[in-house]
Amino acid sequence: MAKLYTPAMAALDRKKIKQKGRVKKSSPGREAWKRLRRNKLAIAGMIILIVLILTAIFADVIAPYGIDQQMLRNRLQKPSFTSGHLMGTDDFGRDVFSRVVYGARISLPIGLICVFLAFALGGTLGAIAAFYGGRIDNVIMRFMDIFQSIPPMLMAIAIAASLGNGVLNLVLAISISTMPARSRIVRASILTVKRNDYIESARAIGASSRRQLLKYMLPNAIGPILTSFTFSVATAILTVSSLSYIGLGISPPTPEWGCMLSASKELIRTAPYTLLFPGLMIMITVLALNLFGDGLRDALDPRLK
Amino acid sequence: MSENVLEIKNLVVHYETPDGVSEAVNDVSFSIKAGETLGLVGETGAGKTTIALTIMGLLPKPAGQVIEGEVLLDGKNIVETSRNKFKQRRNDKMMRKLRGNDIGMIFQDPMSALNPVMPVGDQIAEVVKLHNKVSKAEASKRAVEMMELVGIPGERYSNYPHEFSGGMKQRIVIAMALACNPRVLIADEPTTALDVTIQAQVLELMNGLKSKFKTALLMITHDLGVVAEICDKCAVIYAGQLVEYGTVEHIFNNAKHPYTMALFEALPSLDKDVDRLKSISGLMSDPMDLPSYCTFFDRCDAKSERCNELDPPLTEVEPGHFVRCARFMKDKQKAAVSEGAGQGEVVL
Numbered sequence A: 001m002a003k004l005y006t007p008a009m010a011a012l013d014r015k016k017i018k019q020k021g022r023v024k025k026s027s028p029g030r031e032a033w034k035r036l037r038r039n040k041l042a043i044a045g046m047i048i049l050i051v052l053i054l055t056a057i058f059a060d061v062i063a064p065y066g067i068d069q070q071m072l073r074n075r076l077q078k079p080s081f082t083s084g085h086l087m088g089t090d091d092f093g094r095d096v097f098s099r100v101v102y103g104a105r106i107s108l109p110i111g112l113i114c115v116f117l118a119f120a121l122g123g124t125l126g127a128i129a130a131f132y133g134g135r136i137d138n139v140i141m142r143f144m145d146i147f148q149s150i151p152p153m154l155m156a157i158a159i160a161a162s163l164g165n166g167v168l169n170l171v172l173a174i175s176i177s178t179m180p181a182r183s184r185i186v187r188a189s190i191l192t193v194k195r196n197d198y199i200e201s202a203r204a205i206g207a208s209s210r211r212q213l214l215k216y217m218l219p220n221a222i223g224p225i226l227t228s229f230t231f232s233v234a235t236a237i238l239t240v241s242s243l244s245y246i247g248l249g250i251s252p253p254t255p256e257w258g259c260m261l262s263a264s265k266e267l268i269r270t271a272p273y274t275l276l277f278p279g280l281m282i283m284i285t286v287l288a289l290n291l292f293g294d295g296l297r298d299a300l301d302p303r304l305k
Numbered sequence B: 001m002s003e004n005v006l007e008i009k010n011l012v013v014h015y016e017t018p019d020g021v022s023e024a025v026n027d028v029s030f031s032i033k034a035g036e037t038l039g040l041v042g043e044t045g046a047g048k049t050t051i052a053l054t055i056m057g058l059l060p061k062p063a064g065q066v067i068e069g070e071v072l073l074d075g076k077n078i079v080e081t082s083r084n085k086f087k088q089r090r091n092d093k094m095m096r097k098l099r100g101n102d103i104g105m106i107f108q109d110p111m112s113a114l115n116p117v118m119p120v121g122d123q124i125a126e127v128v129k130l131h132n133k134v135s136k137a138e139a140s141k142r143a144v145e146m147m148e149l150v151g152i153p154g155e156r157y158s159n160y161p162h163e164f165s166g167g168m169k170q171r172i173v174i175a176m177a178l179a180c181n182p183r184v185l186i187a188d189e190p191t192t193a194l195d196v197t198i199q200a201q202v203l204e205l206m207n208g209l210k211s212k213f214k215t216a217l218l219m220i221t222h223d224l225g226v227v228a229e230i231c232d233k234c235a236v237i238y239a240g241q242l243v244e245y246g247t248v249e250h251i252f253n254n255a256k257h258p259y260t261m262a263l264f265e266a267l268p269s270l271d272k273d274v275d276r277l278k279s280i281s282g283l284m285s286d287p288m289d290l291p292s293y294c295t296f297f298d299r300c301d302a303k304s305e306r307c308n309e310l311d312p313p314l315t316e317v318e319p320g321h322f323v324r325c326a327r328f329m330k331d332k333q334k335a336a337v338s339e340g341a342g343q344g345e346v347v348l
Helices: A007-021 A028-038 A040-057 A096-132 A134-148 A152-163 A167-194 A197-204 A209-245 A257-263 A273-300 B048-056 B085-098 B120-131 B136-149 B154-158 B166-178 B196-213 B224-230 B248-253 B258-265 B331-341
Strands: B004-017 B020-033 B037-041 B064-073 B103-106 B184-188 B216-221 B233-238 B241-247 B315-318 B321-323
Touching (some): A028 A040, A028 A273, A040 A096, A040 A273, A096 A167, A096 A257, A134 A167, A167 A209, A209 A257, A209 A273, A257 A273, B004 B048, B004 B216, B020 B037, B020 B048, B020 B216, B020 B233, B037 B048, B037 B224, B048 B064, B048 B184, B048 B216, B103 B166, B120 B136, B120 B154, B120 B166, B136 B154, B166 B196, B184 B196, B196 B224, B233 B258, B241 B248, B241 B258
Parallel strands (some): B037 B233, B103 B184, B184 B216
Antiparallel strands (some): B004 B020, B004 B064, B241 B321, B315 B321
């Protein structure tokens, strides 16, 4: 009997050959990525974030006008494709689209840096508190309690007001006011993995405290920390915008989104589009971060495995 | 006769908790020579793991405290009985160098003893790197060697623990423990979490490696079958005390202490046709509240009315075979004990 060999079988064979060349690997990180990839909303959030980051990087290529290029003859133009002002112009005749694009260069990095600093400060303290426990834990965490008894927004306003305007002061204000919450997250995640046998076995092979903490506890506790990192960036961006809106953050000529909202709030009846687009950008960014964070949490949560 | 690699002398360990002091280990002494295996047998809560942790210097702080006694590694004391923080810290620092290098430990549950986010090969290489000044490549090479030695192909170096079965994980744990050629290997119930066929493989592997590396092996177990399989000497521990200590032949063929005998009666036997296995009634004395007399008194079948008045010392019944039971006390000891207890006459 002649052997049947259909195109479908041939395709299968080709696939087999292809797979042979690939080394099958499965690390916890890869597994998490596999799960994340299945979550469509998270991927949507991730794509939006990537677009936003690219926008920030290539702002000067994308934006047709400069951030403070005034075209006084074209003040308060409505958004249209034909006039060349995709999102209209504001009361100084500046192109809103260009300013929104450049705004990504300010809001995204500031949000990231704020959270990074908050985690660097609070996270280190939280990790130390969880690792050593006892009196050290008590002292650090009571200190954080005192910090946390002041509403973070109020504290940020107080710090920003006392330090004065400026990007650096704003970053400091937000990082310090959110630090206690971050330290709690890191402390809690370290505590959940601290009692595991592999920590004991790390001690049994003579690993130092620092090594135990950095190589054994932190990588195992990274899930909740990463998730809260993304959510925190969203909150930080909102806080930056809020502070700028009340005039405590970044001052007007800078095209920060919150700042743009604040500068054109008198125009809300006559030219609402000057507020609409910066507001939309804040919303989209925060939404994308939250979607991605949600997906990340599901992907990293081993209980779903 | 070769030197004792590990010697434990009159070790007393307490856990000091807010609810009171738990006397976990009371006056335990034993020794192991190079290439020799000592089985430490006892029921849950008898103090086996506490002894292991004391040797490793891993007693939970601040509750665990060595009250007195010595643990000699090649003749050098490695426990700190002082409560002085600085002395303890200095001892900790020294112990960190010994752990993994001179003393290796195999844990009970291989499923959870490996770091889930680190490739297994790296975990073995980590031990080598921590204790030797070697390059990354050399450490990895050693790790591959160790993996091959315990029967796991070196290609699986970069696999993660979740990709291995329980028996294979235990092999990796063994490879980790032996990677630096330790003088002493402590195995804390290494086969408890494994099924019987894998148990046999793991035991055989440990036995082979032990003789190859000339390691002194402290085997902690509650399985007398394991003791018979690979141990040279056996120490039976009850409520933190050694109740019987001798060679495996002494313990298996000539058990003297009522507790040891009861343990053997609780084992199913192939030769005898028994419907019901005998169990030891009652519970072990609470280590928070140990009696001043023989700790086994309440559960003993062979007790006499005087047993609740004296605390018998370890007595040598034949060369190298020690028993802690009033029935085997020598006359001289009887007098000493009764005097110490402040009682006039003890007649047994």
